[in-house]
Amino acid sequence: MRILDPHIHMTSRTTDDYEAMYAAGVRAVVEPAFWLGQPRTSAASFTDYFDSLVGWERFRAAQFGIRHHAAIALNPKEANDPRCREVLTEIPRYLLKDGVVAVGEVGFDSMTPAEDEAFAAQLELARDADLPVLVHTPHRDKLAGTRRTLDVVRESGLPPERVLVDHLNETTVALVHDAGMWAGFSVYPDTKMDERRTVALLREYGTTRMIVNSAADWGRSDPLKTARTGREMLAAGFSDDDVDQVLWRNPAEFYGQSGNLVLDPVPGFVAGEPPAPGVEFEGSSVLRGVRA
């Protein structure tokens, strides 16, 4: 089983997670920018975070054989803080960076005018940068929030196939599916979706434009939920090819629209020996040491 987790916050996870993810078949991830639990107080705090998403975190993932990509955005929650909104002027230069495969997470949290404005502005940045968009849907008042989300996306003029609407459930999947956008499901231990309900929706709606992620972060979550959903699909009678489509080819096709997705194996990585102390390649040692 090969897996591209299309939404996971690795900054909040440990190296044990990276090892377990590789063992479960995860070979690539996309880490969207979001809030850190503790509110930020300035644009500079965001740029350090963005630098880390395209820098240190990518390096860390590579030590475990996993290709790391990022989506960059001002998240909806912090769009409400004027001190943070200033980061919008910094975002275009990040959208040019290697490995930045989307604008995201954008969307609504509390559906305020400030969120509305930041959302629309960033859809425009996505259009200018020719990037797809990862859209978060709100936890509270989800159905109304999802409707509103689709309206804003339509107003932006972005083609529906460039938009992935995430955190969907039984009540919101039809809206997104019918709009021709990609439908994302975050499989969590006790909130959002679980494996069985996700598989039931795959039965009902098919495997086209359907995407599964763990959305693992600093909250109670599980970076192996993608693999567990794949196993649940197999147990329910889906084929290996169906699983490959949902867990690998679908997210690869969506983010591949950026022209910035790299999915070939990490050079120099030797499976089973992360972070590979003592690796030798034709007598020359590479990336072999401890962290100084």
Added chain:
Amino acid sequence: MTGVPRSAGDLALDPAALRPLLRNPGWFDTARAAVAADPSALPRAFALAGRRAGRGPLHPATDPAGVVHGTVDDAARAALVVALATVDTRTPHHDVPRPGTHSPEIAATELATRLTTLYHQGDTAERRGVLRALDALVVRGSAPTALTGHAVPRERTAPSRSPRTPLEPDVPGTSATPASSLPEPLATAGIPLAEDALRANDTSLVAAAVGPFGARHLDAHTWRHAVLKLVFLGVPLDAVAHLDERADAELARMARDLAAERRAAGRDIPPDLTRLLRITKE
């Protein structure tokens, strides 16, 4: 120099040799021309270099991750900077003279400012590109007339260092400089960038900071710690330019102490540490 693999900084000075290694050589030609015509084209070209030029190692057989000698995009980015440096500083009468650019010194200052911004706004690969570009400018050696300025002395004073820590005096033999020095504005701008890279834990950044620029411009204390850090990180010391010329008794002492520490812990002595233990300079 025969037998020494050409690093990204070296290849940046030889576009004809670099071109066949690139995924899209046409892009390379266009980008260099664009940067030479308009320096503001540099940031975008820098960001796109990995996708257009490729990201493979320059010496796949011995350096499969491109950490030691650099990658194809490292060399391409450095070549873009060389293209800009050549225009900014070698053409005394730029067809559209910008205010204040008549003095050669200011041209070097402008280049220094651009490199600093590129580094701070760059991702890891772009930062490597800046460091490898500094290497290329040092290797180019006979700096263009407009780039001739006052070289910064190799050993800086370090006011923040505790007065109780006895400073090892630098070997005064700077006449045997391992590489030519850059004009003062470029050296002054480049040193903090190299120091920033040396604080990183990304092995490719640390390795890119110990090339010819680091060999010529980092002070002795910083340079020795950089070499030792590579041993800790497990990056082959082939990454260090002019290692044998710059290695001194103090580095040998640090290596001996590290070896003693590792023996006491029951750990191996890596071959690169053994190499440092062989330093016999006084």
